[in-house]
Amino acid sequence: MKVKDLMELVVKTADDKRAENIVVLDMEGISLVADYFMICHGNSEKQVQAIAKELKEIALENNVQVRRMEGYDHARWVLIDLGGVVAHVFHREERSYYNLEKLWGDAASVDVDSIVEPQQNI
Template identity: 75%
Template sequence: MNEKNLMELVVKAADDKRAEDIVVLDMKGISLVADYFVICHGNSEKQVQAIAKEIKDSAAENELHIKRMEGFDQARWVLLDLGNVVAHVFHREERTYYNLEKLWGDAPSVNVDTIIPTQG
């Protein structure tokens, strides 16, 4: 699976658990960490965990390995490293505080509406 398809799989998995304000940053040429950052949030710890678990389960269904998952138990900022795609699943308050979109403001964003047309 190429990195674009992997990113789309992560976006759809997050959307399936009603993740809010899904943003995808194209990190190619900007970060050596990953080609895409998928950033979203949930409104409760349970929802943050459900989103992260859905991403993990979707990866497993496609025989993809999660290299690392951090922060699941606290459910304030869960980071899932899938290699070329890193998913950041925030609790609403932490997302506002860390503001990764501003931190990586020079990264172009991907139009998520082409992946999940009903977002919003």
């Protein structure tokens, strides 16, 4: 699977689980870790875990290796390393504290609406 397709799958999956304020940063040329960071949040520990669990399951269903998943038990900041895409699923309170969007302010944002809106018209 191409990295861009994986990023779109991650965004759609998070959106399906009602993740809030989904942001994708294009990290190519900025970070050696991944081409894309997907950042979102849930409003409760259960929602954070549901988003993270679904992302892991969808990745495995699509033969994408889950290299690492950290923070699931505490559900305050779950990091899912899918190779070219790293998903950051925050609890709402933690997201504003860590503010990854500002930390990686040099990265261009991907238009998430163009990814999720076509799915909603089906």
